[in-house]
Structures are given as C-alpha cells and as structure tokens.
Amino acid sequence: MSNVLFDVPGPKARLRYRTYAVVGTLVVLAFLGYIGWRFYDSGQFTARKWEWLQYAQVQRDLGNAVLSTLQAFAAAAVLALIFGAIFAAGRLSDHAWVRGIAGFVVEFFRAIPALILMFVFYFGLPTVGVPTSPFLGVVFGLTLYNGSVLAEVFRAGIQSLPKGQSEAAYALGMRKTQVMFLVLLPQAVRAMLPTIISQLVVLLKDTALGFIITYQELLYYARYIGSQGTFGRPIVPSTIVATAIYVVMCLLLTALATYLERRNRRSKKVIAAPPTATEDLVAASA
Amino acid sequence: MDVLLNNLDLFGPFFLTTIELFVLSAVGALVWGTILAMLRVSPVPVFRAVGTAYVTIARNTPLTLVFAFFVFAYPLLDIVKLDYFPAAVVALTVYTSAFICEVVRSGINTVPVGQAEAGRALGLTFGQILGQVVLPQALRSVVPPLISTLIALLKNTTIAAGFSVAEAGAIRAYLSERGESQLVGLLWVALGFIILVAVLSFVQRSLEKRWSVAR
Numbered sequence: 001m002s003n004v005l006f007d008v009p010g011p012k013a014r015l016r017y018r019t020y021a022v023v024g025t026l027v028v029l030a031f032l033g034y035i036g037w038r039f040y041d042s043g044q045f046t047a048r049k050w051e052w053l054q055y056a057q058v059q060r061d062l063g064n065a066v067l068s069t070l071q072a073f074a075a076a077a078v079l080a081l082i083f084g085a086i087f088a089a090g091r092l093s094d095h096a097w098v099r100g101i102a103g104f105v106v107e108f109f110r111a112i113p114a115l116i117l118m119f120v121f122y123f124g125l126p127t128v129g130v131p132t133s134p135f136l137g138v139v140f141g142l143t144l145y146n147g148s149v150l151a152e153v154f155r156a157g158i159q160s161l162p163k164g165q166s167e168a169a170y171a172l173g174m175r176k177t178q179v180m181f182l183v184l185l186p187q188a189v190r191a192m193l194p195t196i197i198s199q200l201v202v203l204l205k206d207t208a209l210g211f212i213i214t215y216q217e218l219l220y221y222a223r224y225i226g227s228q229g230t231f232g233r234p235i236v237p238s239t240i241v242a243t244a245i246y247v248v249m250c251l252l253l254t255a256l257a258t259y260l261e262r263r264n265r266r267s268k269k270v271i272a273a274p275p276t277a278t279e280d281l282v283a284a285s286a
Numbered sequence: 287m288d289v290l291l292n293n294l295d296l297f298g299p300f301f302l303t304t305i306e307l308f309v310l311s312a313v314g315a316l317v318w319g320t321i322l323a324m325l326r327v328s329p330v331p332v333f334r335a336v337g338t339a340y341v342t343i344a345r346n347t348p349l350t351l352v353f354a355f356f357v358f359a360y361p362l363l364d365i366v367k368l369d370y371f372p373a374a375v376v377a378l379t380v381y382t383s384a385f386i387c388e389v390v391r392s393g394i395n396t397v398p399v400g401q402a403e404a405g406r407a408l409g410l411t412f413g414q415i416l417g418q419v420v421l422p423q424a425l426r427s428v429v430p431p432l433i434s435t436l437i438a439l440l441k442n443t444t445i446a447a448g449f450s451v452a453e454a455g456a457i458r459a460y461l462s463e464r465g466e467s468q469l470v471g472l473l474w475v476a477l478g479f480i481i482l483v484a485v486l487s488f489v490q491r492s493l494e495k496r497w498s499v500a501r
Contacts, residue, residue, distance in 0.1 A: 005415055006406075020332075020333070021330050021332040038365055039363060041364075042362055113441035113442070113443075114441070115444040115447070115448075116444055120469065120476075123458060123472070124472050205347070205348040205349070207348075208349075209445065219351055223354060226359075236363070247347055
C-alpha cells in the first residue's frame with residue numbers, strides 16, 4: 001500500500017523530496033544535538049559518570065542483574081505457556097461449564113494490570129499468611145497476565161484452522177484428545193509462533209515491573225548504581241546502559257520471531273492464521 | 287465491602303487520576319502515533335527511517351524504564367521541568383504512540399490500493415490522499431486493535447504508582463498505612479480496572495458498528 005500513496009517522483013517532486021529530506025534531517029539533528037548538548041552540559045558525559053562500567057565487581061553485578069531478569073523471564077514464560085495451553089483447551093472444551101470457567105478466568109486476568117497482580121502476590125498474600133518473595137510475585141503476576149493472553153492466542157490459532165482438519169481426524173476414528181494433540185495443536189502452534197514470541201517479548205519487558213516490588217533485576221540495579229555517590233550518581237548513564245541491554249534482548253527475540261515467520265511463509269504446509277485476529281491480540285498486550 | 291466504603295476518599299480521587307492519566311496520554315498517543323505512521327509511509331526516505339528507528343526503540347524498551355528515565359534521569363538534564371504527573375503522561379505517550387503507529391500503519395495497508403490510485407488519478411497530493419482518502423478509512427478499520435492498545439495503556443497507567451503519581455495503583459500503599467487489608471483493597475482496585483476495561487470494550491463495539499466501512 002505505502003508505495004501507491006505517491007507517484008514515482010518527477011524532477012520537481014524529487015527536488016521537493018530532497019528539500020524535505022534536508023530540512024527533516026536538520027530538524028532531527030537539531031533535536032538530537034540539543035538533547036546531546038543538554039547531556040554534555042549537565043555533565044553526563046564526564047568520565048567520572050561512566051567509570052563504574054570498568055569495575056569488574058560492577059560488571060559482575062550487572063551480569064547478575066541481567067541473569068535475574070532472564071530467570072524471571074524464563075520461569076514466567078514456561079508457566080505462561082502451560083497456563084495458556086490449559087485454558088485455551090478449556091475454552092474450546094465441549095462441556096459448557098469448563099468453557100465458562102476457563103472463559104471467566106482468562107477474561108478476568110486479561111483485564112487486570114500485571115502490576116496489580118504482582119501487588120496481590122507480593123503484598124496481598126502475606127496478609128493472609130502465605131509466605132512470598134519478590135521473585136514469586138513477578139513470576140506469578142506475569143504468568144497469570146501473559147498466560148491468559150497466550151490462551152487467547154492459542155484459541156485463535158486453533159479456531160483459524162479449516163474445519164476439515166478436525167473432521168478428517170474424527171472420520172479416521174481419533175478421540176478428542178488425539179485430534180487436539182496430533183492434528184490441531186501442531187498446526188496452530190506453527191501458525192501462531194510469531195505471535196507467541198511477540199507476546200514473550202512483552203513478557204520480557206514486563207519483568208522490569210519487578211523493580212516496583214523490589215525484585216533485584218536489571219532496572220533495579222540500574223537505579224541502584226545510578227544513586228551511588230562514589231561514581232557521581234550516574235543515573236543517566238546507567239539508564240542508557242539498561243535501555244541498550246533491554247533493547248538488544250528484545251530485538252534478539254523479535255529477530256527469532258521474524259526468522260520463524262519467514263520460514264513459515266516458505267513452507268506451504270502451514271495454514272496462515274488470519275492476520276487481524278493475531279494483530280488484535282498482540283496489540284492488546286502491548 | 288468495608289475496605290471500599292471506609293476509604294472512598296482514596297478510591298474516588300485515585301481512580302479519577304487514573305482516568306485523567308489515561309485520557310491525556312490516549313489523546314497524546316493517538317495524535318503522535320498517527321504522525322509517526324504518516325512518517326513511516328511518506329515518500330521521503332529520511333522520514334521513514336526516523337519513524338522506524340523511533341518505533342523500534344520505543345517498542346523494545348520496558349515502559350517501567352521509560353518512566354524511570356523521565357522521573358529520575360530527565361530532571362538532571364535541566365530542559366523543561368516536569369512534575370510527576372506530566373512526566374507520567376509524557377512517558378505513557380512516548381511508549382504507547384509506537385504501538386498506535388503500528389496499528390494505524392496496518393490499517394493503511396487494509397485500504398484497497400484502488401482508493402489511493404483513484405486519488406492520484408484525480409491529482410491529489412500525498413498529504414491529501416493520506417489525510418482525506420486513506421487515513422479516514424484506515425482508522426475505521428482498525429478500531430478493535432486501536433481500542434486494545436488503549437486498554438493496554440489504561441492498564442499501564444498503574445506503573446505511575448511506582449513513580450509517585452497518586453493513581454489507582456497507589457491505593458494499596460495508602461491502605462497499608464491506614465492498616466486496612468491490602469488484599470481486599472487490591473481486589474477492589476482489580477474490580478475497578480475490570481469495569482473500566484468493560485467500558486472501553488463497550489465503546490469499541492459501538493464504534494465498530496457505527497464506523498464499519500462497507501466494502
């Protein structure tokens with residue numbers, strides 16, 4: 001679509017586009033330059049504010065902070081996938097009461113902010129005598145929220161398959177579980193893999209919420225090192241470093257999703273899911 | 287019920303702040319996101335590159351980090367002083383507009399090619415085609431994902447609680463000071479969000495019905 005919005009530029013239009021390009025570049029450069037100058041002027045580029053990066057101890061701690069982020073991510077991702085699979089199956093069940101309960105649970109947790117769920121696990125549960133920790137708060141909060149989004153993704157994937165797939169399987173005499181596990185799920189998971197991974201990117205980013213309930217992950221460490229007087233309180237540099245690490249981690253996951261999508265498009269065996277359904281779900285979990 | 291009734295002075299104003307935060311950042315994100323989408327389909331390569339770079343970075347940074355930047359780091363830069371509330375609006379706008387941009391762009395792709403071609407045949411410029419032919423149709427066709435993004439924005443406003451803005455996410459801390467049950471309080475907060483999300487879903491359905499483009 002985007003390439004039919006404008007004609008192939010003629011000489012006049014080319015000149016105009018070039019003028020826009022120059023002006024646009026200047027505006028962007030002026031903006032970035034101003035920000036850069038503010039950084040420079042307020043002393044964010046002085047060596048003292050960056051020297052913490054050279055300390056072996058700080059590097060080790062930074063590595064550990066990234067590791068805690070990844071630990072929370074891994075635990076929550078696995079649990080969310082299991083949660084999603086169970087409740088997607090529940091919503092597709094033949095029994096009305098199972099469908100009802102699963103539907104209620106999924107819609108309930110999708111409407112509540114992940115942070116509130118973390119609060120419930122971290123601050124709420126101890127008041128009724130259940131021991132807990134920041135790690136458990138982060139993991140369970142993320143599991144319930146992303147799990148219910150994933151349940152919807154799985155469900156959309158299975159429902160997007162042609163009816164003939166399950167009909168053929170039933171005609172061969174398969175049982176309900178066999179139809180689901182041998183015929184429908186493998187196809188649905190392949191078709192929805194890019195969407196599932198985008199949701200995992202969301203989950204990875206949301207581990208940063210753990211900072212608010214004092215889970216000592218990457219953002220927590222960035223804040224901590226940023227308040228250290230010995231390094232001149234380098235909060236701006238430490239935020240920049242943390243951002244770079246997050247962006248790289250998320251881009252790696254996104255690259256995996258793009259790669260899988262491309263591979264799927266090549267192989268003709270995959271039944272493409274309708275794009276609107278998946279886009280809708282991913283947007284929902286932004 | 288007692289926890290809610292005894293602390294209505296908390297729940298009322300705090301949820302009101304949530305709604306204010308939501309409305310202001312929703313307007314900001316819709317406007318800025320649409321501008322970004324226009325940049326991303328513009329004929330000038332530099333504009334496209336700027337839009338892409340912005341969206342890539344904003345979409346892959348945790349919102350909590352964006353908040354942390356605007357609350358802790360930004361004041362040190364001495365540019366324009368932002369209070370906690372405006373800083374929260376800016377953080378939410380900066381982050382959400384990237385998602386709005388992608389939704390609008392996918393909407394632009396759903397408009398049949400012939401529409402833009404007809405516009406070009408009539409001699410409309412890029413701006414006119416986009417503003418008067420394509421975008422009105424695109425926005426109508428993406429109402430559901432657009433509202434989903436806004437629902438995500440609504441839920442994301444709770445993060446402001448971690449950064450000194452007194453909105454619904456912060457009710458818990460005040461309840462614990464008053465010695466009320468935090469668990470019950472949190473369940474009421476959750477219920478409040480369920481209601482707000484239900485309202486937005488209702489708006490989505492009615493807009494969908496009224497605005498759906500006949501093709």
